[in-house]
Amino acid sequence: MDKKKLIAASAAGVMLIAVSAAVAYFTDSDTKTNVFTVGNVDLELREENFTGGQLARADIRLSKDPKVKNTGKNDEFVFLEVKVPKGEVTLLENGVPAGPKAPRELFGFYAGSSGTAVSGSDNFSYRAAVENDGWVFLSRTESSDSASYVFGYSSKISPGDETVCLFDEFALRSFIEEEVPGGSELTVPVNAYGIQADSISGVSGLPDDGSGLTVQNLKDIFDICLNKQN
Structure with missing residues (x-):
C-alpha cells in the first residue's frame, strides 16, 4: 500500500430551474458526509449557511459557503x-442582451467585497490568500456542458482546524428564460480533496512549515493527490 494518504469528499447542490416562471428552486442533496478515508487522513466538506429548498431568482444571491475541516490526525x-454547469444562453444585463447566444456558465459565485475575481471570469470571485490564510486559484478547465475551477489552500491544515470558506454566495445568472427548458435540473458539485502533508515527495521548493504555498507547489501536490486517488 502506498504510504501517501489521501481522501476525497464531495457535495452537490441540485438546482431545479423553473424557467417558465422566471424563478429557480434550489434543493440540497447533502452528500457532504460522503468521505473516503485511508489511514488517519480525514476531512469534512462543510456548508454551514446553505439551506436547501430556497426560492431563487436571477441575480438574487443565496448563501453557500464551502470550506474544509481537517477531522483526521x-x-x-x-x-x-x-x-x-453551462448552457447555450443569451446573458442579460439590465434586461438587455449583453452579447450573442453562446455556451455560458449558468451560475455566479461571490466572496463579498473582499473577494478576488478569477482571472478572466466575470462570474466567480473567491476568498484569496492573505498572510498564508486563504485560497489560491489553480486552474479552470471546461467541456461542452460545464466549467471546472480548482483551488488549493495556501497552507497545511492541522487536525481540528478548518479553512476559510471559498465563497459566501451564489446566484443564477440572468438570461433569456426560454433558452433553458422549464423544469431543468442542474447540479453544481463541490469536491474536496486532501493529502497527508508530512513526508510528501516530488514537490520542489515546498516550504518546510507548509505555509505560503505557491501556485506551482499546490499544482504539484494536487497532481500527486489525484494520481494516488486513481
Whole structure:
C-alpha cells in the first residue's frame, strides 16, 4: 500500500430551474458526509449557511459557503473543485442582451467585497490568500456542458482546524428564460480533496512549515493527490 494518504469528499447542490416562471428552486442533496478515508487522513466538506429548498431568482444571491475541516490526525494539504454547469444562453444585463447566444456558465459565485475575481471570469470571485490564510486559484478547465475551477489552500491544515470558506454566495445568472427548458435540473458539485502533508515527495521548493504555498507547489501536490486517488 502506498504510504501517501489521501481522501476525497464531495457535495452537490441540485438546482431545479423553473424557467417558465422566471424563478429557480434550489434543493440540497447533502452528500457532504460522503468521505473516503485511508489511514488517519480525514476531512469534512462543510456548508454551514446553505439551506436547501430556497426560492431563487436571477441575480438574487443565496448563501453557500464551502470550506474544509481537517477531522483526521495528520496535517493535510486541501483542495476544492467547483463544477459549474453551462448552457447555450443569451446573458442579460439590465434586461438587455449583453452579447450573442453562446455556451455560458449558468451560475455566479461571490466572496463579498473582499473577494478576488478569477482571472478572466466575470462570474466567480473567491476568498484569496492573505498572510498564508486563504485560497489560491489553480486552474479552470471546461467541456461542452460545464466549467471546472480548482483551488488549493495556501497552507497545511492541522487536525481540528478548518479553512476559510471559498465563497459566501451564489446566484443564477440572468438570461433569456426560454433558452433553458422549464423544469431543468442542474447540479453544481463541490469536491474536496486532501493529502497527508508530512513526508510528501516530488514537490520542489515546498516550504518546510507548509505555509505560503505557491501556485506551482499546490499544482504539484494536487497532481500527486489525484494520481494516488486513481
